[in-house]
Amino acid sequence: MDRERRQEILRTQRTDRWRRGEPHIGGYYGEEEIDTVVQTIRDSMDPNEGFGFICEEIEQFEQQFAAYCSADECVSINGAGTGLDMAMMCLDLQPGDEVIVPAINFPGAALSVIGQGGQVVWCEVDPRTFQADPEDVERRITPRTRAIYPVHMNGMAAPIDDYLEIAELHPHPEHGPLKVIGDAARSCGAGYKGQKIGGRAWMTVFSFHTMKLMTTLGEGGAVTTSDPDAAARLRAIRQFGGGTQWGTNYKMTKVQAAVGLVQLARLDTMLEERRAVVAHRNELLAGLEELTLPYEPEDCRHTYYLYTCLVPEDWAGEKRDRIIQIMSEDYGVGVVVANPPCYISNKFLGRMTEGQRLPLSEELGRRLMCVSVHPKMTTADDEYICAALWETVERVREEG
Numbered sequence: 001m002d003r004e005r006r007q008e009i010l011r012t013q014r015t016d017r018w019r020r021g022e023p024h025i026g027g028y029y030g031e032e033e034i035d036t037v038v039q040t041i042r043d044s045m046d047p048n049e050g051f052g053f054i055c056e057e058i059e060q061f062e063q064q065f066a067a068y069c070s071a072d073e074c075v076s077i078n079g080a081g082t083g084l085d086m087a088m089m090c091l092d093l094q095p096g097d098e099v100i101v102p103a104i105n106f107p108g109a110a111l112s113v114i115g116q117g118g119q120v121v122w123c124e125v126d127p128r129t130f131q132a133d134p135e136d137v138e139r140r141i142t143p144r145t146r147a148i149y150p151v152h153m154n155g156m157a158a159p160i161d162d163y164l165e166i167a168e169l170h171p172h173p174e175h176g177p178l179k180v181i182g183d184a185a186r187s188c189g190a191g192y193k194g195q196k197i198g199g200r201a202w203m204t205v206f207s208f209h210t211m212k213l214m215t216t217l218g219e220g221g222a223v224t225t226s227d228p229d230a231a232a233r234l235r236a237i238r239q240f241g242g243g244t245q246w247g248t249n250y251k252m253t254k255v256q257a258a259v260g261l262v263q264l265a266r267l268d269t270m271l272e273e274r275r276a277v278v279a280h281r282n283e284l285l286a287g288l289e290e291l292t293l294p295y296e297p298e299d300c301r302h303t304y305y306l307y308t309c310l311v312p313e314d315w316a317g318e319k320r321d322r323i324i325q326i327m328s329e330d331y332g333v334g335v336v337v338a339n340p341p342c343y344i345s346n347k348f349l350g351r352m353t354e355g356q357r358l359p360l361s362e363e364l365g366r367r368l369m370c371v372s373v374h375p376k377m378t379t380a381d382d383e384y385i386c387a388a389l390w391e392t393v394e395r396v397r398e399e400g
């Protein structure tokens with residue numbers, strides 16, 4: 001993108017629609033979702049019907065979501081945070097039991113380990129994909145390790161088959177092969193080896209929170225699994241224990257499930273729209289030498305939940321932050337750091353994992369940044385964002 005063209009775009013295509021690096025609604029709704037909400041409310045006015053409990057909408061949503069993920073079962077819930085907690089409950093962790101979690105992450109997975117009395121063992125990520133590095137995971141296994149807990153980071157599939165192989169190679173002395181649990185909150189619909197994620201790991205946890213790739217009215221989530229015992233346990237936990245064990249109320253609502261069905265049917269379209277925005281962006285940013293653009297391995301189909309770039313090593317920290325500042329203050333474009341190592345960004349997790357330091361993750365945490373992206377971004381908006389990024393990077397280069 002040459003300077004003259006950039007200047008013209010910046011003059012004529014200014015927008016402040018993308019002030020958030022992680023837009024607060026990740027997908028979009030059409031008349032169909034609105035009609036569905038209204039209809040479901042009307043249907044629920046019947047005193048013999050109401051909004052409860054595990055109703056037809058929920059059952060249908062679960063069947064369709066499981067099929068979409070090539071999993072046998074889907075248990076819908078009120079959010080991914082809940083799903084992560086439930087997955088850890090199903091491990092029945094004993095004090096001192098360890099779970100391996102990538103440090104470049106949202107805090108939810110690590111919090112769920114600690115919530116169930118386990119010990120978080122941080123691992124490094126692959127600097128090109130930002131996914132938990134299988135070799136580093138393997139190095140950190142001890143006789144106390146119970147599970148490998150990767151996040152499908154920023155919209156892309158983590159290499160689940162690699163973790164599954166490691167899990168078989170290093171069984172726990174009492175419990176057998178380590179469990180692999182995926183946090184797919186940001187990656188609903190991501191492709192891996194020709195399938196959607198969610199069917200290979202022991203459990204995979206999804207979010208339909210407002211910022212996510214598909215949404216169910218602000219909150220919502222699901223856990224997929226093909227282990228019937230795990231599914232039964234999850235269902236019991238979700239609904240007061242089913243009379244046989246501890247449980248509470250973690251259900252999704254009927255209206256959410258009805259909207260979920262419409263969103264699920266729309267999901268692949270929204271993902272393709274994101275991919276088109278990104279493909280155009282990659283072309284516009286090609287040649288901007290300080291930026292390493294998102295990488296998509298051959299066996300993955302990225303959803304681009306976030307457009308995650310890296311700045312050079314000698315731009316780590318201050319210069320990266322300067323880019324974010326200029327993009328926001330001068331151009332009104334959001335760029336977020338998602339995510340620095342959890343033990344740095346979250347004081348509680350820092351305390352609970354004191355003494356563990358990961359040099360690569362710390363470096364990446366000072367080099368990565370995610371530039372706003374959304375399926376509804378117009379070509380003009382995307383051009384504006386790219387022009388702003390070129391100008392900003394050149395300015396930071398000149399500032400020395």
Ligand SMILES: Cc1ncc(COP(=O)(O)O)c(C=O)c1O
Binds near residue numbers: 080106108
């Ligand atoms: C990677 C990851 N895991 C878990 C969560 C929690 O999801 P929820 O808001 O549905 O509880 C989020 C939400 O931001 C996330 O990004």
